[in-house]
Amino acid sequence: MIQAIDRAARVLTSLQGARHLGIAELAAALELPPSTVHGIVKSLQSHGLVAKEPHGNRYMLGPALLKLSNVYLDTLDVRARALRWTAELARRSRFATRLGVELFDEVIIIHHDPRPDGTEQMPETGLSIPAHASALGKVLLAYNAELAQTVLGSGSGAARQLRALTGDTLTSPRELEQQFGQIRERGLADELDEAVLGEASVAAPIADRSGTVVAALSVVLPSSDWPADDAVRNALRETARNISRELGATRWPN
């Protein structure tokens, strides 16, 4: 791990959490001398990765990130191939759909089709949700033991507490692990009020050519509509299968 790059990344992460920070604040956050932080920030700034706020002397994330992230989305094969299918799923199910991939202990939404009822809804692409608190995340965890290991805690019976987002968030690794067997069996994961109150979701795995689960697809429904009826669950499973097939998968988990 190259020290300077590690520090630079931590600067970006700090700004991600705090939006606007001065050199001194950053220095405190990273436990480094201000002059050191200044050098890092200047380097990042010269590439547009951070920007100085117009008239203050604090720094914020920079516009280059937007360009990079746009290219990132374009390079994702899963996403490109999934778009048509998810739109169709949203239309048929009358619910919003999400496509997510893993980012450490979170799921990041790489595509979102709003619920097709004509209401204005905030686009969710780019949002990230703790893996253990979402149907998307549970799918990714259930099919990736290594990831589950790192998220749920170090190995054996460690009763590490996970972060609760609502009163219904499952915070015990054991409870979650118990769900994984069922998820693998049914090819679907459920979640009810675990990330956002009033919101539930069902997710299915998407596999690539090698059979690895590379993404998850979910439909999001009001908690009052939970559990989703079989028509929706089947449509979801079918859609995930079709996307997997398009990625070259010959067998898939569900």
Next chain:
Amino acid sequence: MIQAIDRAARVLTSLQGARHLGIAELAAALELPPSTVHGIVKSLQSHGLVAKEPHGNRYMLGPALLKLSNVYLDTLDVRARALRWTAELARRSRFATRLGVELFDEVIIIHHDPRPDGTEQMPETGLSIPAHASALGKVLLAYNAELAQTVLGSGSGAARQLRALTGDTLTSPRELEQQFGQIRERGLADELDEAVLGEASVAAPIADRSGTVVAALSVVLPSSDWPADDAVRNALRETARNISRELGATRWPN
């Protein structure tokens, strides 16, 4: 400029251009030994800024960029305040609108309202366009001499050629500079087929509390509808003014 961070940023830029690259290809692009590049890439990877492609051994941009860019957009004051206004402008003008900020010699679109005719349109947020080939860019250049300096070439009468995107792109710094006076006078910049054939646009500056132009707003119209009629031009100017006012500007350029 810290060397390691500079190199890391150049890795990201290379991946931005080429989508997928192996260590050897990256090493060639940056003119560095492969082992050096490997260290850099590994460091970036450990923060999710680059990712190894699922089964090849090439690297691509990573999901952390998406999360960062999402926060970047949330951080932008101009954007938050402009949203309501641009939606209204799109509705009234019946054209698509764009909000852009400067990123070196380009304009990056930080918000896009699709043309409200119900057709499916690709979202343009995150797209970047060379500053000299867009109405948005011309506005930003006209009101920022320092920026114009660096984009149009080093000072005096250097006849540096700018990149042509279409046959109609203005590639001579002199021609562009001549437009700037008019732009400042009218508070509007025009562009016709200079970035994309068949597409024209008109843009207006957005100023902040200190009177600095921090963003530009444009309406995009089919070339066949150019020049935009006065109703549209006035609505555009009004909208830009309203946004500026909301940012605390007491005087604005147009």
Next chain:
DNA sequence: GGCTCACATTCGACATCGCCGAATATTCCG
């Protein structure tokens, strides 16, 4: 309006940290 303080920024010397070449492991070809 002047003074003070806190913060950002610059600079240079020391020592650390990352760079690179060679060796090894791995993957992808034929």
Next chain:
DNA sequence: CGGAATATTCGGCGATGTCGAATGTGAGCC
């Protein structure tokens, strides 16, 4: 199954980034 191209690991030398002190700058207070 063999060979080549590529990714990856490792360690010693030296360039590079780090940090403390000095300077510049702005804001807030009396």
